[in-house]
Amino acid sequence: MAATPPFLHMDYSETKQKLRELRSIVGEGDRVAILMQDDPDPDAMSSAMALRALLGRNRQTTPFFSFKPVTRPENRTMVHLLEIEIEPASVETLAGFDKIAMVDVQPPYFDNRLPRADIVFDHHPGYAPSTVLFEDVRTKYGATASIMTEYFVASEERISERLATALLYGIRSDSLALSRRVTDDVLQAIVHLYPIANLNMLRQIDRPEIPQSFARVLSRVLARLETTDRLVAVNLGKVERDDMVVQVADFCLQFEGVEWVAVAGKLGRDLVIAVRCYGTGRDSAGEAAKNLFGDIGSAGGHHNMAKAVVPLRKWARREGSIRDRAIEARLRELFTAEIAAGSHNGN
Ligand SMILES: [Mn+2]
Structure with a gap:
């Protein structure tokens, strides 16, 4: 049988x-x-x-x-x-x-x-x-x-x-x-x-493959990476896929003393911004993203991670230059002010 x-x-x-x-x-x-x-x-x-x-x-x-x-x-x-x-x-x-x-x-x-x-x-x-x-x-x-x-x-x-x-x-x-x-x-x-x-x-x-060309983007970014006021803010410039922005954000969060990360990348006509927050208090990456970019793009997320997608022409209208270094500098200023103000944590 x-x-x-x-x-x-x-x-x-x-x-x-x-x-x-x-x-x-x-x-x-x-x-x-x-x-x-x-x-x-x-x-x-x-x-x-x-x-x-x-x-x-x-x-x-x-x-x-x-x-x-x-x-x-x-x-x-x-x-x-x-x-x-x-x-x-x-x-x-x-x-x-x-x-x-x-x-x-x-x-x-x-x-x-x-x-x-x-x-x-x-x-x-x-x-x-x-x-x-x-x-x-x-x-x-x-x-x-x-x-x-x-x-x-x-x-x-x-x-x-x-x-x-x-x-x-x-x-x-x-x-x-x-x-x-x-x-x-x-x-x-x-x-x-x-x-x-x-x-x-x-x-x-x-574990998705990363395009070879991304190695050069990454090496430039890592060379100038610095933490100011617990924050890492970088702009990768042009990226081929938005998951690269996400991967760099996760990576940067591991550095000693870092509690906030904002990583931007130009994807087509948009600026994609990944936000990470390691804070144990009431800090919220999602609220910060909404406060900063809700008026010019889609923004939202959770306590620890959030994402904003801002059309580059809207960024230009509000923030001025869309040159890569100018975006990076402005990104740092925006997040530094947002973190200091604490308006994202529900107080
Ligand atoms: Mn099926």
Whole structure:
């Protein structure tokens, strides 16, 4: 008698049947496009990889598409490390494929951007069943990646290290990080994927890469870094991503004697300002950011961390120069006055 996994109630026979169904509708010479949501997330990307593998396809015969590119730094690191290629979608390009598959998303999401869909894998609730050739939507599942994992487990297909790593990350980012109830499908998938996945690579995905060019920005900033009245205030100048402003702010807070940090960076047409406050009293970074920049931009946050985004033209109108050193000097003056006045601490 075959052993049943001890803590699970998964219906393998149905999944096995679904896999036969899936394979039967994709002809050997069919070109298949796998489409993800705009700005694809790890659940979608890993599910796309899984679907391609289940169909025994490669990137030439079964490419991935999205109408909008991946933007989150962690997700871009995943794309880079796992060498995931996603082509920009267009109605014309997709129309040239024999089959269109969707993962982690369903046809209504695309409105009229899409001619049709033939295969749908998803776990999002709230959609009416569509009239596609093949559909597997399991709204009780924590991730589409755990549905895909079940197809491999049920059919005893081999899962590569790269795919296991992707699926595990997809499942984790979709279900565990949000502290939802951990569902059976997620537990089941983790049990199967963990021994295969590359845990080193998972750690790397969690720590987004910094562009090489940022080293020079950082070296200039660190050379002139000084603490005045418990405050570090610096302007990085032009940055490629706003998480760099955030990382420098966190770093500066570690210096001896520093209780306040204000780090600015020019991102496109905005000045992004990250504020940190280490104070144990009633000092509030969020209140300080609002007091200083609420009138010319969006500003807010918590006790210890806050952020303001000020359009450079509004900064220019109120503060004058938008030259990098002038911004830095003014940033220091503004925060020094704000800290001294204590108007941010509710007194
Ligand atoms: Mn998902």
